[in-house]
Amino acid sequence: MGQLLEFWLDGKTDIRPQSRDRYRRIIDLHLEPAFGKLRIREVSPALLDAWLRGQTSGVAATSRTVLSGAFSMAARFGLVVSNPMLAVEPVNRPRKEVRALTRDEIPRFRAAIAKSENETLIDVVDVALATGLRAGELLALRWEDLHLDEASPRLEVSGTLVYSKELGHRRQEEGKTSQARRPVQLSESCATTLRRRREKYGTLPMVFPSGAGSYVWENNFNRWLREWRGEEFKWVTIHSLRKTLGSLVYEELGPHRAAEVLGHSNSTLTETVYVQRNSAGVAIGDLVDNMLDGVQKMSEK
The missing domain is CATH 1.10.150.130 (Tyrosine recombinase, N-terminal domain)
Known part of the structure; x- marks a missing residue:
């Protein structure tokens, strides 16, 4: 055998x-x-x-x-x-309950992360909450993938970071799934964060460079996140942030828009075969700004 x-x-x-x-x-x-x-x-x-x-x-x-x-x-x-x-029939195991940050928890979580004073950690968390990107997609972002000066700022998911023994750490030009390559509309708060980073790091190809000027790898980001998320949020991973935006979009705009934002395959024949995908990205900017507004109010107190 x-x-x-x-x-x-x-x-x-x-x-x-x-x-x-x-x-x-x-x-x-x-x-x-x-x-x-x-x-x-x-x-x-x-x-x-x-x-x-x-x-x-x-x-x-x-x-x-x-x-x-x-x-x-x-x-x-x-x-x-x-x-x-x-x-051999598949083993049907109970699905784990989906857990995402609530609207009340988001400002507290962001405040905990802000205590790190780690600019990259803070910005990655904010962009993750605003876009729902997978960890590898987020850390693989390049400036050429961003369109920050258009009337409706957006980014294009064009690749992801991967690791293999054969090739080591690298940026893969295709995503995790066939639907991974997609546009994502940016909220004004997220676009502002990214414009600030462009002023500081725009000479490098990647949006979130490491101290050595290379891509920040997921295991390093996860180490920072574990260190600063605090006891209340010890269950939160970058995937939890993806679920958080997905839950918000699902609640406000429905399941098909949530699937489109997150780069999931559509679940119906109509969506898969007959609906033209939105070339400008789903209009999530106002939703994200409202979601993140709590931390701004907290900082002004």
Whole structure:
């Protein structure tokens, strides 16, 4: 079985380096110890089902991908009569309740972050709240992606930061999904923040440079966030900020606009096939300014 997994991975030439790393870890840490010494025909649907049910949701999901692909290849080559994974039903686990910052919590969270006096941390948090970008998308922003001097300021999501053992840290020119490349309208407060940064850092290509003049990597940002978010907000991650804007847009403008802002695939045939996507970005500027107005009032007291 171990040889089958290795042969399958070696043949996956059409995947991104970071996906290869993820499959490599799953094989080495989980699948090889569990199934590596078994013959292919000894791995039954019942054995696979029982093993997958004992794994965490993340391990189970990636393991299903690898096992399904490897056994599908084995079936094509006649090594097994059929793919045993076809008989293994997905494990339905209760979904975790979505948690986002409330309107009352947002000013308190921003005030906690402001105590850091870390300009990059403060600005990344504010732009994350104002745009709902994924961490990699946000930290990968370049000045050429921003249109700050137009009547309706906006940014264009054009890439993301990724890491793989093969290529190291780098900026990837396509996003996480097919819908990731998108325009996002900027609130005036967010545009003002970015214009201020442009005055200071505009000679560099990236919006959020590190002290060395390179991209700030997500693990460094997360370390700063953990240090300054405080006990009340110890549950908050940059993904929580994405959920916060998503929840606001969903509440005010509905699910389809929320999906468009966040770069999610649309859930209906009409949205996917028949609706032209908004080339100027969704009009979220006033919503964001109202949401963030609380911290401004707090600072004036």
